[in-house]
Amino acid sequence: MILKILTVFIALIQITHIFSLENGLARTPPMGWMTWQRFRCVTDCKNFPDECISEKLIRDMADRMAEDGYLEAGYEYIIVDDCWLAMKRDENKRLQPDPERFPSGIRALADYVHSKGLKFGIYEDYGTLTCGGYPGSIDHLELDAQTFAEWTVDYLKLDGCYADIKLMDDGYPLMGHYLNKTNRQIVYSCSWPAYQEGTIQPNYTKIAEYCNLWRNYDDIDDHFGSLNDIIQWFASKQDNLSLVHGPGAWNDPDMLLIGNYGLSDGQSKAQMAIWSIMAAPLIMSNDLRTIKKWHSNILLNKNLISINQDRLGLMGKRILEINYIQIWSKTLVNDIVAFVFYNPLPYGTPRYISVPLKQLGLDKKDAYNFYETFSGDLIGKFNRTDFINIKVDPSGSVFACWAEPTKLASEPKTKSTLWKI
Numbered sequence: 001m002i003l004k005i006l007t008v009f010i011a012l013i014q015i016t017h018i019f020s021l022e023n024g025l026a027r028t029p030p031m032g033w034m035t036w037q038r039f040r041c042v043t044d045c046k047n048f049p050d051e052c053i054s055e056k057l058i059r060d061m062a063d064r065m066a067e068d069g070y071l072e073a074g075y076e077y078i079i080v081d082d083c084w085l086a087m088k089r090d091e092n093k094r095l096q097p098d099p100e101r102f103p104s105g106i107r108a109l110a111d112y113v114h115s116k117g118l119k120f121g122i123y124e125d126y127g128t129l130t131c132g133g134y135p136g137s138i139d140h141l142e143l144d145a146q147t148f149a150e151w152t153v154d155y156l157k158l159d160g161c162y163a164d165i166k167l168m169d170d171g172y173p174l175m176g177h178y179l180n181k182t183n184r185q186i187v188y189s190c191s192w193p194a195y196q197e198g199t200i201q202p203n204y205t206k207i208a209e210y211c212n213l214w215r216n217y218d219d220i221d222d223h224f225g226s227l228n229d230i231i232q233w234f235a236s237k238q239d240n241l242s243l244v245h246g247p248g249a250w251n252d253p254d255m256l257l258i259g260n261y262g263l264s265d266g267q268s269k270a271q272m273a274i275w276s277i278m279a280a281p282l283i284m285s286n287d288l289r290t291i292k293k294w295h296s297n298i299l300l301n302k303n304l305i306s307i308n309q310d311r312l313g314l315m316g317k318r319i320l321e322i323n324y325i326q327i328w329s330k331t332l333v334n335d336i337v338a339f340v341f342y343n344p345l346p347y348g349t350p351r352y353i354s355v356p357l358k359q360l361g362l363d364k365k366d367a368y369n370f371y372e373t374f375s376g377d378l379i380g381k382f383n384r385t386d387f388i389n390i391k392v393d394p395s396g397s398v399f400a401c402w403a404e405p406t407k408l409a410s411e412p413k414t415k416s417t418l419w420k421i
């Protein structure tokens with residue numbers, strides 16, 4: 001018996017050694033909602049009672065997520081970003097929330113979120129202070145991990161302001177170790193490479209061993225320039241980044257802007273489509289109490305969510321550029337391939353391209369049915385020597401579709417879906 005236990009124990013150690021962050025979490029890209037992009041660091045609840053970072057804001061959003069179909073579609077984490085803390089730790093050096101904005105405390109707030117079937121996420125910073133100037137974790141990593149676990153936190157975003165970037169290669173794993181020691185399953189989101197990029201080469205192999213997701217690049221802001229800059233950055237690094245991307249470990253190009261002020265209809269669809277192709281975390285940051293229907297329809301599109309959540313977890317790539325149209329593709333289960341044709345140029349009219357299926361990598365099966373992604377409508381059936389003609393509107397719009405292998409003789413369905421394939 002003892003020998004048997006010992007053998008199992010040794011086997012476990014070996015498995016642990018090969019896959020370090022086997023915490024069983026984030027097997028598909030995390031989906032949820034976070035305060036930062038839309039609500040930033042508003043702390044004035046007198047003048048902005050509906051917008052300040054407070055337990056009311058989180059409860060309001062939890063209600064909307066549970067009741068308006070977001071949770072059902074997969075958006076499960078609700079995450080408080082910076083500016084929830086009091087300016088000082090308590091007398092036992094424990095973190096505490098701002099007492100005016102979180103009068104019931106974080107545990108009670110997490111209980112409320114859990115009562116809605118959602119999961120609760122929180123923010124801290126690896127350095128001496130958070131980016132907003134609140135107490136950082138660096139001297140209290142273990143205590144903070146314990147505090148989060150006691151509060152029943154399910155997700156931690158650990159930022160990297162006011163920290164030495166050279167310490168991060170050891171510091172972020174150390175926090176991961178303390179989170180693991182709490183025995184609570186906590187998704188670990190690291191900002192580690194985002195602070196190193198541009199100064200030192202991040203070790204993505206190591207980052208993927210210790211973090212469930214990680215921010216690589218600059219914060220997103222509510223306009224197309226920021227969105228397009230992020231898209232181009234990820235495309236330029238895709239060959240390196242895709243190597244470490246997959247179940248349990250995700251590159252994170254930052255929050256979805258959809259539902260806010262800055263993006264057009266076409267640009268909103270573009271972000272959702274490209275984030276889905278990249279298998280990026282889908283973390284909204286908007287006001288779900290006032291969101292317009294055309295925005296929520298994009299966020300709740302089941303085909304795009306299915307492309308994003310595909311269980312292979314491949315990071316799609318920009319495979320071609322033809323006549324300034326960027327073509328992105330991602331292979332899904334059942335040899336289905338999702339495509340996004342993206343037109344970032346601002347020149348008035350749509351652009352047309354005609355692409356041989358072979359150039360899209362579709363030359364292994366006899367024929368393919370193409371469906372438009374937003375609607376699920378049949379575009380047509382094509383054989384492998386065919387060309388497909390695509391029209392893409394300008395100014396950051398996309399045309400999105402998927403191709404599924406079929407027999408030459410079979411008649412295609414006029415509508416299809418990727419939901420729960």
Ligand SMILES: *[C@@H]1O[C@H](CO)[C@@H](O)[C@H](O)[C@H]1NC(C)=O
Nearest residue numbers: 016020022023180183184185
């Ligand atoms: C802690 O790490 C071990 C080894 O990687 C893993 O098996 C276990 O599931 C982790 N526990 C939690 C709570 O993350």
Ligand SMILES: *[C@@H]1O[C@H](CO)[C@@H](O)[C@H](O)[C@H]1NC(C)=O
Nearest residue numbers: 201202203204205206207209
């Ligand atoms: C990156 O981290 C991995 C795993 O921790 C390690 O084996 C490797 O030597 C590191 N690479 C560099 C260039 O430091």
Ligand SMILES: *[C@@H]1O[C@H](CO)[C@@H](O)[C@H](O)[C@H]1NC(C)=O
Nearest residue numbers: 201204236237238239240241
């Ligand atoms: C890919 O990673 C290697 C080192 O791991 C680095 O030298 C190279 O510059 C990276 N490529 C890009 C495009 O960042």
Ligand SMILES: *[C@@H]1O[C@H](CO)[C@@H](O)[C@H](O)[C@H]1NC(C)=O
Nearest residue numbers: 366382383384385386387408
């Ligand atoms: C493929 O389609 C083209 C054009 O529709 C047609 O000319 C050709 O015969 C088809 N090939 C096969 C093998 O069906």
